[in-house]
Amino acid sequence: MARIELTVDGAKVSDDVEPRMLLVQYLREKLGKTGTVIGCDTSNCGACTVHLDGRSVKSCNVLAVQANGREVTTIEGLADGDQLHPVQEAFRECHGLQCGFCTPGMIMQAVDLLGENPSPTEAEVREGMEGNLCRCTGYHNIVKSVLHAAGGAK
Amino acid sequence: MIPVQFDYLAPTSVEEALAALAEHGDDAKVIAGGQSLLPVLRMRLNAPEVVIDLGGIAELRGIREDGDSLVIGAMTTHHDVLNDALVKEHALLLVRAEHQLADAQIRHRGTFGGALAHADPAGDLGAPALALGAEFVIAGPGGSRTVAADDFFVDLFETAIAEGELLTGIRVPKHTGWGAHYEKFVRVAHQWPIVAVAAAVKVDGGTISEARVGLTNMGSTPIRARAVEEALVGQPATEDAVRTAAALATEGTNPPSDLNGAADYRSHLAQVLTRRAVLAAAGA
Ligand SMILES: Cc1cc2nc3c(=O)[nH]c(=O)nc-3n(C[C@H](O)[C@H](O)[C@H](O)COP(=O)(O)OP(=O)(O)OC[C@H]3O[C@@H](n4cnc5c(N)ncnc54)[C@H](O)[C@@H]3O)c2cc1C
Ligand code: FES
Ligand code: FES
Numbered sequence: 001m002a003r004i005e006l007t008v009d010g011a012k013v014s015d016d017v018e019p020r021m022l023l024v025q026y027l028r029e030k031l032g033k034t035g036t037v038i039g040c041d042t043s044n045c046g047a048c049t050v051h052l053d054g055r056s057v058k059s060c061n062v063l064a065v066q067a068n069g070r071e072v073t074t075i076e077g078l079a080d081g082d083q084l085h086p087v088q089e090a091f092r093e094c095h096g097l098q099c100g101f102c103t104p105g106m107i108m109q110a111v112d113l114l115g116e117n118p119s120p121t122e123a124e125v126r127e128g129m130e131g132n133l134c135r136c137t138g139y140h141n142i143v144k145s146v147l148h149a150a151g152g153a154k
Numbered sequence: 155m156i157p158v159q160f161d162y163l164a165p166t167s168v169e170e171a172l173a174a175l176a177e178h179g180d181d182a183k184v185i186a187g188g189q190s191l192l193p194v195l196r197m198r199l200n201a202p203e204v205v206i207d208l209g210g211i212a213e214l215r216g217i218r219e220d221g222d223s224l225v226i227g228a229m230t231t232h233h234d235v236l237n238d239a240l241v242k243e244h245a246l247l248l249v250r251a252e253h254q255l256a257d258a259q260i261r262h263r264g265t266f267g268g269a270l271a272h273a274d275p276a277g278d279l280g281a282p283a284l285a286l287g288a289e290f291v292i293a294g295p296g297g298s299r300t301v302a303a304d305d306f307f308v309d310l311f312e313t314a315i316a317e318g319e320l321l322t323g324i325r326v327p328k329h330t331g332w333g334a335h336y337e338k339f340v341r342v343a344h345q346w347p348i349v350a351v352a353a354a355v356k357v358d359g360g361t362i363s364e365a366r367v368g369l370t371n372m373g374s375t376p377i378r379a380r381a382v383e384e385a386l387v388g389q390p391a392t393e394d395a396v397r398t399a400a401a402l403a404t405e406g407t408n409p410p411s412d413l414n415g416a417a418d419y420r421s422h423l424a425q426v427l428t429r430r431a432v433l434a435a436a437g438a
Contacts, residue, residue, distance in 0.1 A: 002162055018159065019160055022196075041155055043189070046259060049259055056258060056259045058259045061192050061260075061263070062192075065164075066209060068164075109258065128258055130343045131257025132257075
């Protein structure tokens with residue numbers, strides 16, 4: 001067992017974990033943060049995307065021990081109370097989801113993308129989201145949602 | 155999905171990491187960004203007893219100028235290489251390749267040194283490193299040594315890094331003012347190339363004065379296309395001249411046949427992609 005201390009969605013947590021435990025498992029099974037989902041076995045789908053020290057990572061491809069001393073933000077830490085994050089709002093507004101399984105990862109990646117490039121072109125959105133797969137929407141409304149979030153209330 | 159049990163060590167200096175490697179020998183595996191190693195452990199294709207995390211070693215991160223070269227710390231992430239002003243100015247080819255490597259999330263975690271140490275023949279950084287004549291700084295129990303790119307890649311997933319050694323940095327000769335392009339042929343987004351070509355050229359008054367070309371996935375290691383390089387020098391940066399030189403891209407290659415393409419298809423790709431890469435690098 002290894003001792004880890006980290007901040008998850010603004011709260012300090014500490015635990016003894018097996019070194020082999022993946023960050024996504026830790027979030028879901030130890031902390032009950034099931035908003036972050038697992039969609040594949042190959043680190044391709046991006047459904048498990050969270051922020052580690054402010055940058056997007058695939059939490060199925062990070063060990064919990066590698067997050068020791070660091071800050072993790074999940075989809076559950078994005079809203080401010082009842083006030084949805086602007087990117088969450090945009091996905092609702094533009095029907096950026098159908099089944100919703102890819103959505104937590106899509107939103108976390110979109111937040112990262114807009115943090116680095118606040119006014120992306122459509123091509124930059126498609127490229128910046130290439131690590132996130134969706135089986136339902138055909139991506140069109142997802143791209144629209146991200147562009148909508150970038151343009152504020154337009 | 156879940157790796158087998160292992161012990162975890164998090165050294166904070168190269169010295170500590172080398173001591174841990176010496177103690178645990180081939181029971182140990184180092185983890186850099188984990189973006190190639192963790193999938194392997196999760197599929198249980200490898201089961202080290204000890205995992206040594208390089209993530210806490212600050213001296214392995216960062217990019218600095220050293221005379222006529224840049225020195226890129228092994229633990230510098232793909233994202234940081236991609237966005238570095240020095241790399242853009244002096245080794246544009248690396249920016250071009252990093253831009254097409256994997257996806258944003260993987261680039262935030264995966265490292266420059268980890269990708270080169272992994273030595274996947276389909277990896278996107280080997281050919282550019284080879285083309286730019288990079289040198290690999292390797293630390294071991296007896297001190298540090300430097301290995302030329304031509305000697306670093308040994309075989310599939312095999313490099314000159316010996317047991318008990320660590321890759322600490324990559325020294326890249328400056329190619330200031332060179333044009334560069336990485337032409338990558340993929341079947342689906344954010345994946346490894348079927349074939350890719352890394353090209354850097356120096357163009358003076360419309361004539362190619364120097365050229366470097368590296369091939370990805372045309373053999374068990376990245377390959378330097380020297381015949382193409384020699385044929386390009388002194389030629390005008392035009393479609394016809396570049397096409398003639400690019401036809402030599404298959405010389406000395408041994409492309410694999412797999413589900414993504416047969417060897418003869420890869421040979422065809424190498425010639426087409428070399429022409430495109432060189433023309434784009436030359437700005438033609
Ligand atoms: C979905 C996905 C898509 C990807 N797409 C691409 C792609 O398109 N192109 C591409 O090139 N790569 C791709 N990759 C791989 C990515 O580039 C990895 O970051 C890289 O191959 C390994 O770097 P790492 O830092 O994660 O190393 P790790 O996974 O931690 O280590 C890889 C290997 O190198 C060894 N090692 C690492 N650092 C050192 C060191 N300093 N000294 C000695 N040995 C060391 C480790 O022991 C291990 O065997 C992809 C990965 C994923 C998961
Ligand atoms: S579950 Fe992490 S990428 Fe698919
Ligand atoms: S909405 Fe169903 S996977 Fe994207």
